[in-house]
Amino acid sequence: xxxxxxxxxGTGRRRRRGGEQPMVPDAEFTxxxxxxxxxxxxxxxPDVPGYLFLGxxxxxxxxxxxGAQQSGYGELARVSKVAALGAISxxxxxxxxxxxxxxxxxxxxxxxxxxxxxxxxSWLLAAYGPVAGAAAVSEVTGILPKAGRAATLGAAVLGPxxxxxxxxxxxxxxxxxxxxxxxxMPYVFAGSAASAAGGLGLLAxxxxxxxxxxxxAVLGAAVELIAKRQLLARLAGGSYEQSLAEPYETGxxxxxxxxAEFLTxGxxxxxxxxxxxxxxxxxxxxxxxxxSAMTRFGxxxxxxxxxxDPKYTIVPQRRxxxxxxxxx
Amino acid sequence: xxxxxxxRAGHLDHPPRMGFFTDTSVCIGCKACEVxxxxxxxxxxxxxxxxxxxxxxxxGLGASTWRHVAFIEQVVPASRVxxxxxxxxxxxxxxxxxxPTALFIPSLPADTSSPSALAPAEGVRWLxxxxxCKHCTESACLDVCPTGALFxxxxxxxxxxxxxxxxxxxxxxxxPFGVIAxxxxxxxxxxxxxxxxxxxxxxxxxxxxxxxxxxxxxxxxDELRExxxxxxxxxxxxxxxxxxxxxxxxxxxIGGGGAFFLLLDEPxxxxxxxxxxxxxxxxxxxxxxxxxxxxxxxxxxxxxxxxRRR
Numbered sequence: 001x002x003x004x005x006x007x008x009x010g011t012g013r014r015r016r017r018g019g020e021q022p023m024v025p026d027a028e029f030t031x032x033x034x035x036x037x038x039x040x041x042x043x044x045x046p047d048v049p050g051y052l053f054l055g056x057x058x059x060x061x062x063x064x065x066x067g068a069q070q071s072g073y074g075e076l077a078r079v080s081k082v083a084a085l086g087a088i089s090x091x092x093x094x095x096x097x098x099x100x101x102x103x104x105x106x107x108x109x110x111x112x113x114x115x116x117x118x119x120x121x122s123w124l125l126a127a128y129g130p131v132a133g134a135a136a137v138s139e140v141t142g143i144l145p146k147a148g149r150a151a152t153l154g155a156a157v158l159g160p161x162x163x164x165x166x167x168x169x170x171x172x173x174x175x176x177x178x179x180x181x182x183x184x185m186p187y188v189f190a191g192s193a194a195s196a197a198g199g200l201g202l203l204a205x206x207x208x209x210x211x212x213x214x215x216x217a218v219l220g221a222a223v224e225l226i227a228k229r230q231l232l233a234r235l236a237g238g239s240y241e242q243s244l245a246e247p248y249e250t251g252x253x254x255x256x257x258x259x260a261e262f263l264t265x266g267x268x269x270x271x272x273x274x275x276x277x278x279x280x281x282x283x284x285x286x287x288x289x290x291x292s293a294m295t296r297f298g299x300x301x302x303x304x305x306x307x308x309d310p311k312y313t314i315v316p317q318r319r320x321x322x323x324x325x326x327x328x
Numbered sequence: 329x330x331x332x333x334x335x336r337a338g339h340l341d342h343p344p345r346m347g348f349f350t351d352t353s354v355c356i357g358c359k360a361c362e363v364x365x366x367x368x369x370x371x372x373x374x375x376x377x378x379x380x381x382x383x384x385x386x387x388g389l390g391a392s393t394w395r396h397v398a399f400i401e402q403v404v405p406a407s408r409v410x411x412x413x414x415x416x417x418x419x420x421x422x423x424x425x426x427x428p429t430a431l432f433i434p435s436l437p438a439d440t441s442s443p444s445a446l447a448p449a450e451g452v453r454w455l456x457x458x459x460x461c462k463h464c465t466e467s468a469c470l471d472v473c474p475t476g477a478l479f480x481x482x483x484x485x486x487x488x489x490x491x492x493x494x495x496x497x498x499x500x501x502x503x504p505f506g507v508i509a510x511x512x513x514x515x516x517x518x519x520x521x522x523x524x525x526x527x528x529x530x531x532x533x534x535x536x537x538x539x540x541x542x543x544x545x546x547x548x549x550d551e552l553r554e555x556x557x558x559x560x561x562x563x564x565x566x567x568x569x570x571x572x573x574x575x576x577x578x579x580x581x582i583g584g585g586g587a588f589f590l591l592l593d594e595p596x597x598x599x600x601x602x603x604x605x606x607x608x609x610x611x612x613x614x615x616x617x618x619x620x621x622x623x624x625x626x627x628x629x630x631x632x633x634x635x636r637r638r
Contacts, residue, residue, distance in 0.1 A: 032398060032599030033381045035388060041501030042510040042517075063625055067632025100495015100515025104475075107494045111476040114615075115608055118498050119474035156629045160622035167621070168614040172472060172607050173501040179607055182614045186621035194625060212632040219628060307501065314596045317603040 029242075029318065031310040038174045040307045047098035049300035051091050052166050053293045056193030057200065058087035059163030060220070062132055064197045066156030067212045069149060076213055077152070078139050079204045080197065084155060085136035088129050088162070095125075117168040124165060128158040163193035170303060176313055177244045177306030178299075181235055187227035188299070192292045194220025195264060199288025202271060207281045214271050214281075217288055221268035224295065225261065242315035247302040257298035263291035330578030333465050333586075337480035345484035346527060348536065348544060348587035349552035350458055351559060352598075353571060355543040357383060357456035361395040364538035368523065369394065372513065382454075388599065389459055391511035394520040395535050398598050400455040457598050458544055460535070461486070461507045461520035462575055463586030464606065469499035469508050469519075471608040477517070484549070484586055485522040493517050504582070504604035522586070549586060556590055568592065574600065581605030 031037070041048075065080035096105045108122035132155040138148025167189040171182035178185070198217025202210055236245035248257055267287035274280025306312040334342040365371065374392035379385045382399035389396045463485045470478045470486050477493035480486060488499075488508075495515040499508045508519040523533035531537075536546035545552060556573055563571035574595050575585030581604050595602045 030594065030596050032400070032597065033379075035599055037506055037596070037599060037601050038504060039390075039500050039506040039509055042495075042497030043501070060625060063629040064632065067629045067635070070633030071635040098497075100497065100510050100517075101493070104492075104494035107475040107477070107492060108496075110492070111474075113471075113474065113476070115471040115611060116474045116498070117611075117614075118472065118496060122474055157626070160625035160629075161618075163625060164618045164621045168611070168618045171614055172611050173498075174468065174504040174506075174604075174607055175501055179610070182610055183617055186614075186617040187624075190621035190625050194628060212635055215632060215635070216628060223624075310596075313601055317601055318596070321603045 029311055029314045036308050037310050037313040038307050040304050044098050047094040049297040051094045052296040054087040054091040056163045057196045058084045059159035060193035060197035062155035062159030064216050066152050069152050075209050076201050076205045081136040081139045083200050084132045117172050121165045124161050128162050131155045164190050175303045175307045177247050178303040180244050181231045184227050184231035191220045191223030191227050192295050195224050195288045196292035199285040202281045202285030207278050217271045221264050247305040253298050253301040256294050260291045260294035263287040331465050331583050334482050334484040339482040342482040344548040347549040349556050351543050351590045352457035354541045355456040359397050360538040361458050361535035364534040365395045368534035389507045391509040391518040396459045398457045402453045404453045460587050465583030466606040468502040468606045472498045472502045483527050487521045487524050
């Protein structure tokens with residue numbers, strides 16, 4: 001007797017989003033009344049995607065501030081130090097606000113757990129925040145300039161960690177569209193952070209004194225564009241019948257990410273070609289900052305969508321089992 | 329080689345690992361487990377709406393639902409359900425084993441004028457299963473918890489400490505089964521404790537105590553695994569070839585469940601992931617990539633610092 005895969009009667013309904021043309025035919029799969037298998041992360045918008053963006057902006061701004069300071073770009077260093085403090089302060093507010101029990105935020109420092117990117121991140125933030133703050137305050141007030149310069153270097157040491165650990169934070173979950181992209185996500189985040197920090201420098205500094213920001217912006221935007229393409233190629237990967245790139249490419253999230261890519265590419269071109277024009281530089285910088293924010297919101301929403309639809313959890317796992325069975 | 333999670337968590341000289349074996353082949357869908365769990369653990373109300381999903385109005389596990397009984401109605405060939413309708417394909421069950429209770433309801437043929445159409449070639453099979461936290465050997469919720477609110481007990485189970493959890497929500501997205509969730513009322517994460525308080529007093533968990541058919545069995549995990557293997561063999565011998573154990577294998581993606589199941593269909597039919605893998609297995613590789621990306625940014629800082637002011 002042949003195995004009968006039962007469908008209908010409430011179980012195993014396949015859902016199709018209204019109006020969208022799937023790139024490939026939907027995979028056959030069975031589920032429990034179309035219900036999600038995993039829970040959506042209990043993380044709110046705009047708190048958490050906002051934090052992904054602001055943390056990146058802060059960390060990479062500290063990198064830029066140190067570079068500018070050491071090579072004598074005083075105005076850019078000042079802008080970047082203030083940007084780092086502002087972004088990390090907003091980050092902290094967003095993170096505490098997103099907690100179910102904000103009054104217990106200090107419990108984050110109760111233990112140190114390398115198995116928890118959030119624990120590692122909390123300690124990084126606890127170290128980075130005061131250092132970045134000291135660098136900015138010293139810069140603006142002129143108090144303790146030597147200590148301020150040292151703090152700037154300290155913030156640049158911790159900043160890359162702040163800008164990239166958030167990739168591990170979201171990938172270390174059961175969310176298929178995040179987890180399966182863990183090899184590329186840190187580079188997307190590093191590129192996006194550098195692009196945002198460089199972009200802010202371009203936007204807020206006179207174009208004659210902005211060379212390091214331009215370099216960082218161009219490098220970051222290029223890395224972001226390439227790494228994002230590689231991320232999507234991985235997620236669309238041939239081994240699974242169900243593309244995990246789909247949530248990044250469809251619906252409103254797809255539109256946001258396509259616009260982000262356009263703005264990144266435009267900002268990159270403007271930063272390279274428009275170096276003589278204040279207006280073009282500023283516009284390029286603004287594009288890059290906006291693109292970085294949109295990238296983080298898009299990635300966040302794509303993950304949430306992949307958690308809500310059981311096909312992204314079930315089909316790749318089912319295929320994995322079948323592949324293992326066929327190899328034996 | 330199976331891991332001893334309690335010892336790994338630092339419990340020296342600990343009691344045997346305790347767990348659940350949920351044998352869904354004898355579940356009758358009475359929901360006594362859901363009620364007993366709520367009563368004993370003082371879990372608040374979790375919604376009073378009708379879902380339209382057979383007899384399941386609980387819908388799924390959550391912050392205020394620590395046991396959930398799934399109801400699945402399937403149209404299957406008569407030969408697939410042997411307990412009530414003998415057929416050529418299905419040998420009679422040995423007298424020693426209790427028959428599976430998946431209900432079989434022959435469907436009425438539309439064309440009653442033809443006598444052959446009256447043969448119950450198809451029918452509706454009703455699967456019922458009580459779901460619960462799996463108390464994974466390699467537990468993602470516990471790994472990612474930044475506060476230490478989630479911890480491994482001496483019984484090898486995983487429990488949230490209500491006075492420590494700050495509601496960060498990381499465990500919610502990390503669980504490969506969608507078990508743990510944040511409760512609206514208090515903003516904290518909650519899930520099954522495997523009745524940690526009752527275990528400490530030498531009692532069995534409330535759901536197992538209340539289960540009238542012994543579908544929910546509690547005991548030392550080693551014994552339960554042995555018992556489950558025998559039960560599956562019995563069911564296979566009785567012609568119930570779809571019977572399969574789920575999460576009983578220490579070599580699986582979560583190192584085996586502290587709670588595991590005997591299912592009569594594929595896991596996804598019950599809303600369970602077919603091949604769950606704990607996300608933290610890939611965390612060392614994630615940290616490597618984060619480290620390389622961060623090093624790239626740091627290198628950029630150094631390169632910028634050596635740039636000459638034009």
